[in-house]
Amino acid sequence: MLKILIKSFKDFFDKKILLLSFAPVFISVVFLGVVFFIFSDNINQFFVWIVSYIPFINGGFISSIVQGILGIIIFYELVLMMSVLFMAFIADSVVDRINKKHYHLKKLGFGTFLGSMTEAIKSNILFILLFIVLTPTMFIPFLNVLIQVFLWLILIKSPMLYDSLAFYAAKDEFEKIKKSDRFKIWLLSFVVASLFLIPVFGVFSYVLQLIFFTHFSLSRLQKMQKAN
Numbered sequence: 001m002l003k004i005l006i007k008s009f010k011d012f013f014d015k016k017i018l019l020l021s022f023a024p025v026f027i028s029v030v031f032l033g034v035v036f037f038i039f040s041d042n043i044n045q046f047f048v049w050i051v052s053y054i055p056f057i058n059g060g061f062i063s064s065i066v067q068g069i070l071g072i073i074i075f076y077e078l079v080l081m082m083s084v085l086f087m088a089f090i091a092d093s094v095v096d097r098i099n100k101k102h103y104h105l106k107k108l109g110f111g112t113f114l115g116s117m118t119e120a121i122k123s124n125i126l127f128i129l130l131f132i133v134l135t136p137t138m139f140i141p142f143l144n145v146l147i148q149v150f151l152w153l154i155l156i157k158s159p160m161l162y163d164s165l166a167f168y169a170a171k172d173e174f175e176k177i178k179k180s181d182r183f184k185i186w187l188l189s190f191v192v193a194s195l196f197l198i199p200v201f202g203v204f205s206y207v208l209q210l211i212f213f214t215h216f217s218l219s220r221l222q223k224m225q226k227a228n
Contacts, residue, residue, distance in 0.1 A: 004219075007102070008211040017097055020090045021207035028082035029203075032075060047071055050135065066139070073138055076203070077131060080152065080196060081124050083206050084159055088116040091163035091210060098214045099168065103222050110174070111166030119162045127155040145197070152193040153186075160192075160210060161185060165217035177220050188216055 011017060036043060047067045092113075099105055130151055137147045165174055178185070192212050195205035 004212060004215045007215050008208060011098060011101065011211050011215075012208045014097065014101075017094055017207060017211070020094055021204050023090055024083040024086035024206065025079065025203050027086050028079045031082065032078050036075065043071075047074075070138070077151075079203055080155065080206070081127065083203070084120050084124060084155060085117070087159070087163070087206055087210070088113060088120055091116060092167060094207060094210055095164055095167060095214050095218075098211060099218055102215070103218045105168050105218060105222060105225070107168055109165070109167040109169050110171045111162065111168075115166060116159070116163055119159045123155050123158050127151055130154060149190065149193050149197070152196045153189045156193060156206070156209060157185065157189040160189070160213040161217065163210060164213040165221065168218065169221050173221060173224060177217065177224070181220060184216070188212060 012021070044067075047070050048063075050070060051063055051066050096107075099107075134147050134151070138144045161178065165177065169177065192205075192209040195209060196202040198205065
């Protein structure tokens with residue numbers, strides 16, 4: 001795991017990968033910025049409605065602060081969600097770059113762009129449902145951090161595994177790695193999901209997370225193919 005972390009941080013600063021990392025975030029921030037500006041009144045009313053259900057907050061200055069915090073949290077969560085979707089357009093290029101530098105595997109997998117988008121959409125839907133249910137926990141100290149990491153883990157785990165492996169592994173190889181390394185995949189997902197906690201950098205961390213997953217997935221695939 002430590003070797004993967006070291007390799008990944010070095011590869012993140014590869015000029016091509018670093019340039020690609022800005023695209024999903026930039027598109028997400030611009031798109032959501034326009035949406036929030038156009039529908040600002042409706043969004044503000046939505047925040048007021050949510051805060052009204054939080055115990056011990058009955059309007060006034062405290063209510064305004066909570067609404068502002070909630071607005072930042074939701075905007076940040078939406079940027080991450082949109083980044084996961086837009087990442088489908090560049091994920092293949094990032095994985096190809098890592099493979100070319102380190103593993104030199106043949107691209108014989110079953111993965112498709114549609115499959116990548118499908119995994120991202122399914123994870124986003126599950127993330128949204130859980131986020132709505134767990135929103136009140138965002139104001140409970142310490143627990144809110146764990147809930148956030150758990151939600152981000154749900155958001156990225158399946159898309160990351162698919163994007164990092166499906167384009168190089170056959171279907172049976174993919175399923176074998178997914179099953180045999182289930183615990184390691186959950187652990188890696190938890191570790192990389194925690195990167196979202198880093199202020200500012202968190203919004204750019206999806207590419208770094210994909211690099212982590214790519215090193216893990218392609219190294220496992222390489223060992224499997226050599227063993228056969």
